[in-house]
Amino acid sequence: xxxxxxxxxxxxxxxxxxxxxxxxxxxxxxxxxxxxxxxxxxxxxxxxxxxxxxxxxxxxxxxxxxxxxxxxxxxxxxxxxxxxxxxxxxxxxxxxxxxxxxxxxxxxxxxx
Amino acid sequence: xxxxxxxxxxxxxxxxxxxxxxxxxxxxxxxxxxxxxxxxxxxxxxxxxxxxxxxxxxxxxxxxxxxxxxxxxxxxxxxxxxxxxxxxxxxxxxxxxxxxxxxxxxxxxxxx
DNA sequence: TTATATACATAATTTTCTTATGTATATAAA
DNA sequence: TTTATATACATAAGAAAATTATGTATATAA
Numbered sequence: 001x002x003x004x005x006x007x008x009x010x011x012x013x014x015x016x017x018x019x020x021x022x023x024x025x026x027x028x029x030x031x032x033x034x035x036x037x038x039x040x041x042x043x044x045x046x047x048x049x050x051x052x053x054x055x056x057x058x059x060x061x062x063x064x065x066x067x068x069x070x071x072x073x074x075x076x077x078x079x080x081x082x083x084x085x086x087x088x089x090x091x092x093x094x095x096x097x098x099x100x101x102x103x104x105x106x107x108x109x110x111x112x
Numbered sequence: 113x114x115x116x117x118x119x120x121x122x123x124x125x126x127x128x129x130x131x132x133x134x135x136x137x138x139x140x141x142x143x144x145x146x147x148x149x150x151x152x153x154x155x156x157x158x159x160x161x162x163x164x165x166x167x168x169x170x171x172x173x174x175x176x177x178x179x180x181x182x183x184x185x186x187x188x189x190x191x192x193x194x195x196x197x198x199x200x201x202x203x204x205x206x207x208x209x210x211x212x213x214x215x216x217x218x219x220x221x222x223x224x
Numbered sequence: 225t226t227a228t229a230t231a232c233a234t235a236a237t238t239t240t241c242t243t244a245t246g247t248a249t250a251t252a253a254a
Numbered sequence: 255t256t257t258a259t260a261t262a263c264a265t266a267a268g269a270a271a272a273t274t275a276t277g278t279a280t281a282t283a284a
Contacts, residue, residue: 008120008240008272010213017217028231038212048272050233055271072231072280095219098210100150101122105129107207120240120271140262160241162264184249184262 011044011052013090016061019079020087026074027053053077061086123156123164125202128173131191132199138186139165165189173198 018030025033031044056062061083067074079087102108130142137145143156168174173195179186191199214220 009270011271014213014216021218026231027233028229032230034216037216041208042212042216045273046231046233047235047274051271054233070230070281074231091217091219094213094217096153098214098219100154101126101206102210104126104146104149104154105203105206106133107203107210123240138262139264140260144261157242158262158264159243159266163240166264182250182261186262 010094011048012056013094015049015052015056015077016079016083016087016090019062019077020084024076024078026076028074056083122206123160124168125206127161127164127168127189128191128195128199128202131174131189132196136188136190138188140186168195 014034015030018033019025022033027046027049031046031049034042034044053062057064057077060080062077063080064078065076067076126146127142130145131137134145139158139161143158143161146154146156165174169176169189173192174189175192176190177188179188
């Protein structure tokens, strides 16, 4: 439960980037990966994750296939070609945002 | 206009930080300052700004007073003591968020 | 048998924006 | 002179994107 209001807006970008690095992932795996990489600080809630995945699929950025493992269904997501382009675009946007925010908040790391 | 979905959640922090640096500011002045510092890339809309200011005041972080300049009313905002503490808290949170996001998106500047 | 982990999903609600609209004065341009 | 732009506030309608709460179902550890 990230309780961090600043997470708003960055979820799609995080999902797309993970799928660029990992080729194919299923929802639960994404939550665990984010938890792991963020040292437990960012916990994706299902109520945010699944609708976000569905929207990215509806927008044509992700495609899916299912697989049964241990009698449980996993729904895997993979980037489409359009999704691949979208990652680049979203990452550029994210970098610009971070730069602007750091400038506005005076959080720029000292230039060396 | 900023159209940047990543701005979501950072507006309050931006306002509080500006008021930490500038002692007292009025709404329109804040929009111009943000525009200036961000090289015109971030345009605060009134529909976002004024409700945010009102909420920060209702939460006890800001206090107000009005002044008439050239027959036009300006509503100035200033940090309360509680607001002063809130800035520190929000900035810490913002820094943590930026760090996590950069890690997740592999945007960390190379460590030297 | 009970709690926790794995795995999906949706509904109700809240927060926080965008867009549109409204009021009003000052000043520069046509 | 009247029209556009800038200054200055505000709110309402609607959309986007979360949180919180539920719900279903299986596997495994206590």
